[in-house]
Amino acid sequence: MEIIISNNANKPIYEQITSQIKSMIMSGELKPGEAIPSMRSLAKSIHVSVITVQKAYEDLQRDGFIETGVGRGSFVSAQNKEFYLEEQQRRAEEHLQEAADIGRTNGIPVEKLMELLKIFYEEE
DSSP: OOOOOOOTTSSSSHHHHHHHHHHHHHHHHTTTTTTOOHHEEEEHHTTTHHHHHHHHHHHHHHHTTTEETTTEEEEESSSSSHHHHHHHHHHHHHHHHHHHHHHHHOOOHHHHHHHHHHHHHHHO
């Protein structure tokens, strides 16, 4: 499992770890039931504090992406894709609400906003 940490990113390191592991799970690179590295092992391999990895794993467990058992380690949870998709839809809704508020406040027609969304969505 390869995690790449950027010191220049706007995200805290634990969030970078969390989002990359979520992405690996969603893409199928990490399969349900598959073991993920121990906190200590991952921390050592990416040169960060064990506490940073612990925070990432706690978030992943809270969000249902991994399951952790004392003495067993951490494994990819079997039920995670639906939750992740729901989480991403909620994030998109927040941004769309903001765009709608800006459009309404500034007199931008809804058709123009929809056209812009379509352009952005279809960009590569």
